[in-house]
Amino acid sequence: MAYTGEEMKEKLKLYSYWRSSCGHRVRLALSLKGIEYEYIPVNLLKGEQFDPDFIKINPMGTVPALVDGEVVITDSFAIIMYLDEKYPEPPLLPRDLHKRALNYQVASIVSSGIQPHQNLAVIRYIEEKTNGEEKIAWINNAIRKGYTALEKLLVNCGGKYATGDEIYLADLFLVGQIHGAMIKFKIDVEPYPTLAKCYESYKELSVFDDAVPAKQPDAPAPSI
Numbered sequence: 001m002a003y004t005g006e007e008m009k010e011k012l013k014l015y016s017y018w019r020s021s022c023g024h025r026v027r028l029a030l031s032l033k034g035i036e037y038e039y040i041p042v043n044l045l046k047g048e049q050f051d052p053d054f055i056k057i058n059p060m061g062t063v064p065a066l067v068d069g070e071v072v073i074t075d076s077f078a079i080i081m082y083l084d085e086k087y088p089e090p091p092l093l094p095r096d097l098h099k100r101a102l103n104y105q106v107a108s109i110v111s112s113g114i115q116p117h118q119n120l121a122v123i124r125y126i127e128e129k130t131n132g133e134e135k136i137a138w139i140n141n142a143i144r145k146g147y148t149a150l151e152k153l154l155v156n157c158g159g160k161y162a163t164g165d166e167i168y169l170a171d172l173f174l175v176g177q178i179h180g181a182m183i184k185f186k187i188d189v190e191p192y193p194t195l196a197k198c199y200e201s202y203k204e205l206s207v208f209d210d211a212v213p214a215k216q217p218d219a220p221a222p223s224i
Ligand SMILES: N[C@@H](CCC(=O)N[C@@H](CS)C(=O)NCC(=O)O)C(=O)O
Pocket: 020, 021, 022, 023, 044, 049, 061, 062, 063, 064, 074, 075, 076, 077, 111, 119, 120, 121, 122
């Protein structure tokens, strides 16, 4: 099932940045559900997240932000849950209670246990107060600690993806995290076999390919 702008009265607007792992999760949800949307870039490196017009949309000065008519949602977890309730097909949460809880845990570990520690504002601050080496050590520690916990949580799940053979919430959070950490910080999932297996499976899906950072309208053209 696809949800087009025509049936939806007005297209959704997604404020995001090509390299944002939080934005990546939301693009994946939109892509999986076949929802048409308008992409509005906010250049984090140029500080556009602090522009007064954007601060009116998200006083936290972060992306992503979703605008659906009068509704404004400014956190990727909340955005994804909103989309899942408004556009239920395909569902992003399994019916099985244990698997559902696993999906919430993975999303939470990524969104509150890993991403905030590697976020641009935080790592810039650490570098300013200490040095580049401390910054790298900080990022490495946060990501590896999170990956170790995720690996332990998912090792016995079986299936192609995080919690079985269907794509759910946990997968959206893993894709953005793993891809972003590889590109931005050169941290691979190879030492974490379950995470590595999931990541290989994601790469075969075309919806996942559409959402990759390098394919977003604000990504720089590849150098020849
Ligand atoms: N909990 C928020 C976090 C949003 C967030 O930290 N976004 C990052 C990009 S992934 C950002 O906009 N950073 C801007 C900055 O640090 O100045 C979410 O999941 O949407």
